[in-house]
Amino acid sequence: MSTYKKSKALLDTFVAITVVADSKETAEEAIDNAFDVIEKFGELINFYSDKSELSAVNRNAGIREVKVSPETLDIIEKAVYIAERSGGAFDPTIGPEIQLWDFFNKIRPSDADIRKNLSLVNYKNIIIDKGNSTVFLKKKDMLLDLGGIAKGYAADLAVQALKEKGISAGLVAVAGDIKAFGLKTDKKPWTVGIKNPRQKSSEDEIIAKIHLSGKAISTSGDYERYFMLNGQRFHHLLNPRTGYPAYACQSVSVIADQAVMTDAFSTALFILGPEKGLELAKEMGIDALIIDDKSSVHTTSGLEGILFLERNH
Amino acid sequence: MKETIKNTTLADRLLFLLLISLSVAGIFISRDALSQGSEVVIEVDGKPAYTLPLYEDRLVSVGGSYGDTLIEIKEKKVRVREAHCPNQICVKEGWISKGVIVCLPNKLIIIVGGSKKDEQLGIDAITG
Numbered sequence: 413m414s415t416y417k418k419s420k421a422l423l424d425t426f427v428a429i430t431v432v433a434d435s436k437e438t439a440e441e442a443i444d445n446a447f448d449v450i451e452k453f454g455e456l457i458n459f460y461s462d463k464s465e466l467s468a469v470n471r472n473a474g475i476r477e478v479k480v481s482p483e484t485l486d487i488i489e490k491a492v493y494i495a496e497r498s499g500g501a502f503d504p505t506i507g508p509e510i511q512l513w514d515f516f517n518k519i520r521p522s523d524a525d526i527r528k529n530l531s532l533v534n535y536k537n538i539i540i541d542k543g544n545s546t547v548f549l550k551k552k553d554m555l556l557d558l559g560g561i562a563k564g565y566a567a568d569l570a571v572q573a574l575k576e577k578g579i580s581a582g583l584v585a586v587a588g589d590i591k592a593f594g595l596k597t598d599k600k601p602w603t604v605g606i607k608n609p610r611q612k613s614s615e616d617e618i619i620a621k622i623h624l625s626g627k628a629i630s631t632s633g634d635y636e637r638y639f640m641l642n643g644q645r646f647h648h649l650l651n652p653r654t655g656y657p658a659y660a661c662q663s664v665s666v667i668a669d670q671a672v673m674t675d676a677f678s679t680a681l682f683i684l685g686p687e688k689g690l691e692l693a694k695e696m697g698i699d700a701l702i703i704d705d706k707s708s709v710h711t712t713s714g715l716e717g718i719l720f721l722e723r724n725h
Numbered sequence: 726m727k728e729t730i731k732n733t734t735l736a737d738r739l740l741f742l743l744l745i746s747l748s749v750a751g752i753f754i755s756r757d758a759l760s761q762g763s764e765v766v767i768e769v770d771g772k773p774a775y776t777l778p779l780y781e782d783r784l785v786s787v788g789g790s791y792g793d794t795l796i797e798i799k800e801k802k803v804r805v806r807e808a809h810c811p812n813q814i815c816v817k818e819g820w821i822s823k824g825v826i827v828c829l830p831n832k833l834i835i836i837v838g839g840s841k842k843d844e845q846l847g848i849d850a851i852t853g
Contacts, residue, residue: 605846
């Protein structure tokens, strides 16, 4: 058995799939099929494409319900579930607030605009009709943005697709949303590095390593999309209650069985902060590594024996 | 000084230029040997098209579905300087010194660092 790795640009990001297989042909066939699965899924929920089911839902906000495919319905259902469980700390209707910010051109929206769009942010205004497979956004100008959950969902889909092709061990990384299954050729679990949110040199890029098998991990950090203005950091993890960035954490990694959960809950815990975040993790039966605003590390007990902090942390 | 420059022939100047470039190249070559995993890998449609040292400033033009994309390597950083794709996400990404820039419409991936570095760190992937 050998290890094979392939990468592709999908979902507006970088997807890398590693598998353990007995031949290059088997590996490539399974990986290419998994890429196809991600690509098809991406076409349904692409926020920027007029042809996606997601943009049809957004275009018809406040007008009418839109019939969607089972996958689109499922991911929206899961997004609403996580929004409910996190008390709205994760909210897929954050779209109108996100749109106000331009992290590339360092544009901070006016307080008035932020306040105005807050009335459009509320996951309770997503109406799902499971029987008819439709989704309706109650208010005009609401925007459903699945960016905080789609990559994790895609990683789960890809792992399922690999298993269906007979692959028993591998690792799918949709950007930083990663799911590992089975063991490597040396019979060891997969090792994932967790990025240091305040990296100073090439020596301290990783803050911790974690061993994973049959588990997923995602990280939300304030260093991913941000700009500095008058000494203050403005980043993309907005609190759905206020419309402004949340400042209690630098980075949150969540570990759970499904990547769809780790993706959305890493955002939720980031917004909630270390104390409430750890509480929610315990309640949900998932694990978390939280680096707070003072660079202190908080973890759940489930990470004992699989999480290894690098020196100096 | 002005006189000296005036008195040089074209051949002198060419020799001078050659010496300078050789010495600069020397710096790059030694730097390259020292730096590990400081590579820029450009993939087109899932296949590696170029592997370039991050320490060598240059412009690379890569063809894709939306015409040529201009990639610039400068001062150990990489960016997409010009692209004709509709969303311009790749251009907006700006300069990176590690990580990945993706241009989905052009099926283009620019990877800085590469898997060599992951191997050195003893990891299979990075989150965050």
